[in-house]
Structure formats: structure tokens, C-alpha cells
Amino acid sequence: MASTTGRPRDSRRRLDQRGWIFVAPFAIVFALTFLAPIGYAVQLSLFQDQAFFGGTAFVGLDNYVLLFSDTRFWSGFLRVMIFLAVQVPIMLVLALVAALAIDSARLHAAGFFRIVIFLPYAVPAVVATLMWGYMYGTNFGLAADLNDLFGSEIRPLSLDWALASIGNIVTWEFVGYNMIIFYSGLRVISGELYEAAALDGAGPFRTIFSIKLPALRGAIVIATIFSIIGSFQLFNEPNILRGLIPNVLTTDYTPNMYAFYLSFGGQQYNYAATVAIVMGVITAVIAYVVQLRGARKGT
Amino acid sequence: MTRTPRRKVIWALATSLAVLLAGCSSGDDSSSGGNASPEALDAALDKGGTITYWSWTPSGKEQSAAFEKEYPNVNVEFVNVGTGEDHYTALQNAIKAGRGGPDVTQIEYRALPQFALQESLVDLTGYGFENLEDDYTASTWESVHVGDGIYGLPQDSGPMALFYNKEVFTQYGIAVPKTWDDYVAAAQKLHAADPTKYIASDAGDPGFTTSLIWQAGGRPFKTEGDRDVTVNLQDEGTKKWTAVWNKLVEGKLVTNITGWTDEWYRALGDGTIATVTAGAWMPGILMESVQAASGKWAVAPLPTYDGGEPVTAEHGGSTQSVLKQSDNPDLAAAFVRWLNNDQASLDVFLESGGFPATTADLESSEFRDFSSPYFGGQKINEVLTTAATQVSSGWEYLPYQLYAETIFYDTAGQAYVNNTDLDAGLRAWQDTLVEYGNQQGFSVNQG
Structure with a gap:
């Protein structure tokens, strides 16, 4: 039992890593066009800019x-x-x-x-x-x-x-x-x-x-x-x-x-x-x- | 003519691009103009280079071409990024991004303090522009000043006058009103005689409202230094205006067809709307978009409150300014000087039907004696150029006028929808203006 469970796990791990190569094109585009803008919006929402005088202050959840x-x-x-x-x-x-x-x-x-x-x-x-x-x-x-x-x-x-x-x-x-x-x-x-x-x-x-x-x-x-x-x-x-x-x-x-x-x-x-x-x-x-x-x- | 048709219907289109631009914000704030001098302008013209010019002025492209012809070393890239709000959105995004903006831009007088106080524009005082004062009408010269600086040269002016449908007036035996009380009486008489006709349409328009408050002597906005702002929409002049206008709005004597819409043009054409109170650019609009009423319209001085000495206000109009982020402010300033001060350029502008801000053109007999077939042969410029000398002085716009006008509809606009007290509506507007100003770091007092 022990020997048979060991092998597939190894091969699965190797597969996982190779899989990233195939996923990479999507993952990069996804991160740039989807995650990054959301991250930027979340970051924006935690600050308070003053457009006219250029001051920026971290305000935590105040906006919420x-x-x-x-x-x-x-x-x-x-x-x-x-x-x-x-x-x-x-x-x-x-x-x-x-x-x-x-x-x-x-x-x-x-x-x-x-x-x-x-x-x-x-x-x-x-x-x-x-x-x-x-x-x-x-x-x-x-x-x-x-x-x-x-x-x-x-x-x-x-x-x-x-x-x-x-x-x-x-x-x-x-x-x-x-x-x-x-x-x-x-x-x-x-x-x-x-x-x-x-x-x-x-x-x-x-x-x-x-x-x-x-x-x-x-x-x-x-x-x-x-x-x-x-x-x-x-x-x-x-x-x-x-x-x-x-x-x-x-x-x-x-x-x-x-x-x-x-x-x-x-x-x-x-x-x-x-x-x-x-x-x-x-x-x-x-x-x-x-x-x-x-x-x-x-x- | 270059008055902004206020809500260009498709300005949502620009937003996807705008979102991208807004994302690339940076704080590059290179200031310039330390060694500005009149000589620098001529040197820059000789040296040549490329500048970008953003404008929606109909003659803008032609003027740029004429400039290139006169100064072959200079290349002007004329771009129309949109009218009014579209233009300002693009401009604001470029300023926030710190790059991508034009060297020279058109800015309406109402928006000039906003961009000047954000320190986005070059103060042109050093270039000798302060010596050009006598070339322009007093009101437009005042309009290009913010604080002690000169932030542009006037392109055009919009002294207000009363445009009225003579045919309708004659048909119902209405005399041209001399005072606002006459005007209200005319409104009652007309609407009683024919319930489908109205003296005017006013669906609530911030530019129109502020100009009429201006004429009535109200000075609701004041800015001292950079940050100290006063908003007082209950001053004496403002109340004088609301006292008249409440009779029209609460009494349902004006219709509420929104300006610059298809319905509005048609109502101007068929006599539904009998008068328009607007800047001197209005004849161009009528001739171009209300051809059905050719020969029927006429122009008279704006009614006054006491029937005495005529007094009016500016309504619309633009200046050209130099952006601080320009790589070549000397050349940009030289272009502005040529654009709004050189007769070759002014002639192109006049040819396109623009109403000038330059006193020489306003006083020229050719301009004054022009008899307009659309206005039944009336010498309309006699009325309009006289109005240009009768503008009440001391008016200021808010340093955040653009947003103020956007939210005018949410607050004061409600009085128009519900035919209720304009004073209450203006107070609601004031409340939001105070709140917004304080939020943005101004110190706003209510006078």
C-alpha cells in the first residue's frame, strides 16, 4: 500500500509544476487585466486624495x-x-x-x-x-x-x-x-x-x-x-x-x-x-x- | 458659437479610455516659466518646434494651419478631444497622469480658475501679456485673471442679450420687455393667450443661472488666496434674481425643455419658446440649428431690474491657455499670443461666425453694421457689441466650478422639476458645494 501511494504522488507533483507553464499565459493576462485593477481599486479605496492640492492620506476603512x-x-x-x-x-x-x-x-x-x-x-x-x-x-x-x-x-x-x-x-x-x-x-x-x-x-x-x-x-x-x-x-x-x-x-x-x-x-x-x-x-x-x-x- | 452645448450626449464613450489614463497617475510636476519674457516668444517662433493644441473651436483647425503658414518652422497638431465635459475629462486625466496633455488648450472662462488654482497652467504675465489689456473688453480681460496671474488670452466673449421671436410678439401684441417685471408680465400674457406657448424654456442650467445672478448683481462665489472660498447663494443679487425667476418657475410660465436637445431647437423654430436669454454667440446657434425660424428672430438688450442704465453679464466664452506640463512653454505662449491677438488669426475666427473679445473688432464698423438676413435685416451686432461694454464687473467662478455645475442638477435642478422655490434649491446646491470644497481641502465659508 505504502509503495503504491508514493509513486502517483510524486508524478502528480511533477505534473503540477509543468502545468504552470501551460497556465502561465492565461495567469499573467488574468493577473494584469483582472487582479491588478481590482487590487488598484482596493488600494485607492483606502486613501483620501485631495485633487486640487495633491495631498494623499491613508484613511483605512473611512471611505467604507x-x-x-x-x-x-x-x-x-x-x-x-x-x-x-x-x-x-x-x-x-x-x-x-x-x-x-x-x-x-x-x-x-x-x-x-x-x-x-x-x-x-x-x-x-x-x-x-x-x-x-x-x-x-x-x-x-x-x-x-x-x-x-x-x-x-x-x-x-x-x-x-x-x-x-x-x-x-x-x-x-x-x-x-x-x-x-x-x-x-x-x-x-x-x-x-x-x-x-x-x-x-x-x-x-x-x-x-x-x-x-x-x-x-x-x-x-x-x-x-x-x-x-x-x-x-x-x-x-x-x-x-x-x-x-x-x-x-x-x-x-x-x-x-x-x-x-x-x-x-x-x-x-x-x-x-x-x-x-x-x-x-x-x-x-x-x-x-x-x-x-x-x-x-x-x- | 463656441459655447459648450452642455451635455453632449455621448460623453460616456470616452470613459473606457479615461479609466486607463487615470490608472497611470504620477506626480511629475515640473514647473516652468522662470525666465519668461516677451523676447523669449519671438526666439521660440524662430527656433520652431512642435506643439499640440486641444480645442473644439470651429475655426481652430484653420487657425492652426494659418499659423503654420506664417511660421513654417512650427508644427501645430490640432486635436479636438471633445466638447466641454469630454474635453475637460481628457484634460484632467492628462494633468493627473502628469503627461499626455496638450501644450495649448481651450478652456472656458468658467473653468479657468479650477485649472489655474490646481497650478496646471502657466502664468503668462512674464511674457508681456499684461500689456495687452487694452486689446480686450474689460469683462473678458477680467475673466482670464485668477488671483494676480494671467492664465490665457480671451478667444471670444458672450455678453448676454434677449433674443425674441418677433412674429410671436407681434401676433400677441407683446412689447419688448425693458425690465424683468415687464418680462414676467409678457410671460403671463403670452401663456394666457396661447397655453402651448411660453416666454422661455428653463429646465435648470447652471451656466444660465449663474449668468443671470451675475447680471442681477449677485456675487455668490469668492476665492481669496489659494484655499479660502466663500459661497453665498443668498446674497442680495441672487435674491433679486430668484424673486423674478420664482414667478416664472413656480408659476409654470416657462416650459422645461432642456437646452441643446432636438426638442429645444424645434421649439425655438415653431414659436413654442418665444425668447432666449443667451450670450452673443446665440445668433450662430439659431442660424445653424433653427433654420425654420429664419427671418422671425430679433435681438434686444437684456431687461434690467430698475429700467435704468442697461447692465448685462457674460455667458460662456473661452480662452486659450498654456499647460505647465508643456515641454515648450515659450512656443506655446507665442502661439496663444498669435491665436488671440494677431489680426490674421482673428480674421479666420470672425469668418467662422465667432463673436470676438477684441475691442478693435467689436468696434469696427464692418462688424457693427453687419445686417443679418436671419434676423430680418436687423443690425444685431449693434446690440451685441454695445452689450459687450455693459458687463457688470467683479464676478468670480468657483475654483471647482465644473463639478459644481455637474451637481447643480441634483440640487437646484430639483426646483425646476417640481416647480418649487428656487431659493431652497440654491441653498441645497450651496450645501453640497460647501461640503465638497471642504472635503477637497478648501476652507469654505458661507457668506
């Missing part, structure tokens, strides 16, 4: 303490939580319905619909937001025309509607992307399962609930995690719309915008780094919890 009582940060955080809770389910259900419809083989020109629904994802967020911003205009835009037509008073760019309007843009952009994730999940379901279901007398809806949705669980978890990350990082859409309504979309509208304006507007790089790190940790924790829950239900 400040952040936890910063209502501007937490109100932005709450806003993206609301966004997450409302927009993400709507978007994913729409994407799911679209994927199921295209996969159902009952749709004529399914390929055409697939492309059309996916197309908005190919439009850069900047362009999409400018385009929507134009349509949202309540004096001359599409919103103005619709309000005239129906006698309604909907102002997509007002304080009350802004978040919903942003949600609409994001949904429009990403339904197609999520649909593709779901659709590819559906394509890999073995045809034998459908045959068996049909023999057992399952109708189309029974097939959806008993075969298709369970098979999609992994894809749904992945899409959900992407969407959570996307929501917490909400930046482009509100920041571009800000050109139209700077008073409504304040500089602390989302945590990412807050970090952006702190650093590039106010030169408060240290505090901005703190915001970024705290948001990163929160995002990672929530994404991890979702993944764990998704995996547990799956088995």
Missing part, C-alpha cells in the same frame, strides 16, 4: 464607513433593486415566450421572427437610447403624437415615468439576446422526449411545462444572473438620457453613475473606487445565491 451612511448611494441602489425586481422578470418572460413560440414549429417564418427580435441587441446602446429618447419627447416626439391621438398625458421623461422608460429601452434591447439563450437551450432537447410525451398523450402546454421548462432551468439561471449583473451596472441608458433630463436623472441615479460622476466630475477617485468595490461585492453575492438556488432546484 462613509458609504454605509451615504443616502445618495443607497437611494441609487434601491432604484436598481426596484429595476431588477420589475424589469428583469418582464424581460425574461417575454424572451421565454418568444423562444417557445419560435421553437414550437407552429410559427410561420420563425427564422424571420428570430432575427427581428434579436436585431435590437445589435444596435449599440448609445444609438438605441438616443433613438428612444427622441421617441419619448413629449413636445415633438412619438409620445407627443400618441398623447394627441389618445388624449393621454403620458410623459415618459418625467420624474414618475423615467425609470419605467429606461426599463422599456433595456427590455427592447435585451429580449432578443435572452431569447437566443433560451432558444439554443430548447434546440438541444432530444426529440425522443417529445415522441415519448406525444405517445403519453401530452398536449403542447403539458410538453412545455413538463419537458421544455425543466430542460431550460440552467439557461434561465444563467440569463437571470446576466440580468442581475446588468441591472446593478445600469449606466448607459440613464446616462445618455440624462442629456435630455439632467434634473430627473441625477448624478446618483444608479450606483454606477454615482461612481462615474464622483471620479470624472468630482475627481473623488477614492470614494468612487469604494462605491465600485461595494457594488461589485453585492453583485457577486447575489449572483452566487441565485446560482446556488438554481442549481439546488435543478437536481
